[in-house]
Amino acid sequence: MRNLISIIALAMLVIACSPEEPTPNPAKESIFKAEFQASPAIFSAEGGVGTVKGSLQEVSSEGKVIKETPLAKEDFTVSLKSGDASQLSLDQESKEFTVRKGASSAFELEVIVTQGKAKGNRQILTVRREGALSYAFEAKPDHFTHNGGVGQVSGVCKVLDASGTVIAEEPLANDQFTLTLKQGDVTELTIDEAMKSFTVKPGNAETDFVLLAKGLTPGAVAEEIRIRRDAKPAPIIRTALDYVAEYNMNADGSNFVQTQDCDVSGYFTFDDAVSKFANITVAGTKYHLPSQKEWLSIIPLDRTPIDYINFTQTYKHQDVSESVSVGGQDVTSTNDYYAPGDGVVYALRYKGTIFVSAWRYEVITKGGQRVLKIRVRPLDKETTSVTVEEIGKTTFWTGDGEVVRTFPASGMKTSSGNVALKGSDGYFWAVTDEGPLNGWGMFFDASSSDVGRYRRNLQSSVRLFITKVK
Structure with missing residues (x-):
């Protein structure tokens, strides 16, 4: 009995000495905050896709994280605070961002909690693109x-x-x-x-x-x-006709026309032609208004009673001596002319020279208007034995290796300014004058072609010759 009483007394003494239960202190309760990160936060210049994730942290009064739980995507928003919007785009629903390919740049994302215990918390995240x-x-x-x-x-x-x-x-x-x-x-x-x-x-x-x-x-x-x-290669000069430009000059004398029509060429007095075209460069190539002797290199001098180029007569002339100029070089040769009576004149020209060649002259109709067409085939000085009669055969002219030039019958402008003989006659100035009233030039109509003298105040076409570079 005495022992039992002692035990009870000891127990009561222990209870009496135990400390009281502490009273909670509201001022020291834990707090809640949000913490975010962009993953990844650094990209190469190739760019890529990243994600913003957040967590809700419960932090004790001593600053220790007691508990951390992920924030739902709908609990916060993400926006671009700084940086090029064309280089970083955001998907608000997935909280993903896409950094496009580009050079080194920095972007700032602002994240704001919109609901829950950390509502109103905000954080700035930096994303870098490097390279x-x-x-x-x-x-x-x-x-x-x-x-x-x-x-x-x-x-x-x-x-x-x-x-x-x-x-x-x-x-x-x-x-x-x-x-x-x-x-x-x-x-x-x-x-x-x-x-x-x-x-x-x-x-x-x-x-x-x-x-x-x-x-x-x-x-x-x-x-x-x-x-x-590249520049157009310099023409390969094989015949006298190679020196002749393919087209007439235009109305203001600045360039060539691009057609053989009779109503597009410019008209110039003799003095205007000499002034404008004595020497001229067009598209990188040097040209000049030909002299009388240069025109004679492709068309013979006028002649009485029948020109050497006559489309209405039947005739043959052999060993006609001519002195002309080809590429600035004086050339004297003998020449044969043959007209079989079919409206075409054939010639074997420059016999005995390096320019020996077969020629074919004809006036044809193009669009209802006349043009003079000249075709030339170079021959071998050492081996050729062809005759002018053989040149006059249709089978001789195959088109292979031939040089062709066409001259439109643009007529002329008279002193009154009217265009005369357009579509029927062609007139082309030379640089050589013939006294105060006349100048030399080339002419053709339906019946013949020659080099002669014309009134210098009349306005005619201009066909240039290539200037040989020495």
Whole structure:
């Protein structure tokens, strides 16, 4: 009994000495905050896709995280606070962001909690794109003959890391770069921007063009692409007719017309023709108004009673001595002329010289108007034994190796300004004058052609000859 009482007394003593239960202190309760991160936060220049994730943290009064739970995607918003919006896009529903390919850039994302215990919390996240993009372009082909052609521009994009090492490379689509003309005449090189192709027009002069190709990413630098068109090769001179330009001069004397029609050529007085065309360069080639002796290299002098070039008579002349000028060189030769009576005159000219050749003259109708057509075939000085009668056979003229020039019957302008004889007669000035009233020139109509003298105040066509470069 005594022991039992002792135990009870001891127990009561222990209870009496135990400390009281602590009273909670509201001022020291835990707090809630949101913590976010962008993953990944650093991209190469190639860009990529990242995600913003958040967690709700319960933090004790001592600053220790007691509990952490993921935040639902609908509990917060993400927006672009700074940076190029064209280079970083956001998907609010998935909380994903896409960094496009490009050079080094920094972006700031602002994240705001919209509901829950941490509502109103906000945080700025930094996303970086490091490295650079390098573009390379080429044109195929980039070198053209004087005939021009079509080329294509292609490009590649190289992705470099921060140290400059290429980590990726891929071809560019046509809509991933621009193509413009930096240098050159827009009428001679045209660009199809959608197809990234270009067309170089035919031309006589050597010409350089510069294209600019530029990637569409911000900061991209335009790259130059050089295109060359060669000059038209100097004509191979085989006959006297090779020196003659193919077309008449236009109305203002600046260029050749591009047709043999009778109503497009310019008209010039003798003095105007000499002033404008004594020496002139057209499309990189030197030309000049021919002298009387140069016209005689393709058309004989006028003659009484019948010209050597007469389309209405039947005749044959042999060993006619002529002194002419070919490419600035005086040439004397004997020549045969033959008219079988079919409206065509044939000739074996420059016998015994390096210019020996077969000639065919005829007046034909083109679009209801006359033109003089001259065809020449060079012959071998050492081996030729052809006769003018053989030249007069249809089978001789095959078109192979022949030089052809056509002269339209543009008529002339009288002192009153009216155009006379258009479509029937052709008049072409020489640079050689014949006193105060007349100048030399070439003439043709339906019946004949010759080199003669005409009133210098009348306005005639101009056909230039190539100036031989010494």
